[in-house]
Amino acid sequence: MSKTISLRPRLSEKSYSLSTSRVYVFDIPKGINKHSVAGAVEAQFDVKVSTVNVANIPGKPKRTVSITGKRSKNSTGKRSDIKKAYVTLMDGYSLPFFAAVEEAEVQEKATQAKVEKAVAKQVDKAAKPARRGLKLKKEETK
Numbered sequence: 838m839s840k841t842i843s844l845r846p847r848l849s850e851k852s853y854s855l856s857t858s859r860v861y862v863f864d865i866p867k868g869i870n871k872h873s874v875a876g877a878v879e880a881q882f883d884v885k886v887s888t889v890n891v892a893n894i895p896g897k898p899k900r901t902v903s904i905t906g907k908r909s910k911n912s913t914g915k916r917s918d919i920k921k922a923y924v925t926l927m928d929g930y931s932l933p934f935f936a937a938v939e940e941a942e943v944q945e946k947a948t949q950a951k952v953e954k955a956v957a958k959q960v961d962k963a964a965k966p967a968r969r970g971l972k973l974k975k976e977e978t979k
Contacts, residue, residue: 842869842877846934847921853935859926861934865891867920874922885927894919 845864846852852862865874871889878886896916903910926932 842866842873844874844877844881844922846932848934853938855923856932856935859887859928859931861924861926861932863922863924865920865922867893867918869920869922871922874924878924882932884930884932887925887927889925890923892921892923894921 843866847862847864849862855862863874863878871891874891875886875889878884878889896918899914899916901912901914903912
């Protein structure tokens with residue numbers, strides 16, 4: 838049963854900052870408990886789970902206004918409820934959700950280092966006196 842649970846990772850800035858401390862956030866179905874979430878994560882990603890915390894987030898009320906012709910109609914609705922699982926992994930384990938983001942950061946740092954090196958080279962080149970070629974005096978040529 839643990840393989841059939843749909844675990845959708847939440848990819849946001851907050852979950853990215855939590856992933857640095859081995860905590861990953863998943864959207865889970867409403868009828869699932871902590872034990873089945875831990876089993877599903879271990880089965881799907883081949884990692885060891887340390888702890889699981891579950892949060893039920895109720896949906897916020899939403900108001901929509903529809904104006905058609907001379908009639909205006911206010912209707913109230915509700916956003917759907919969300920259940921999140923905060924899964925902490927054991928030491929030495931990680932999930933590859935933010936690997937592309939980290940790779941992009943490394944690539945950006947490398948590009949920035951190349952740019953700084955090129956700027957330093959231009960500054961050094963500008964600091965050197967310009968060579969105007971060989972200037973021969975008229976007396977020496979005669």
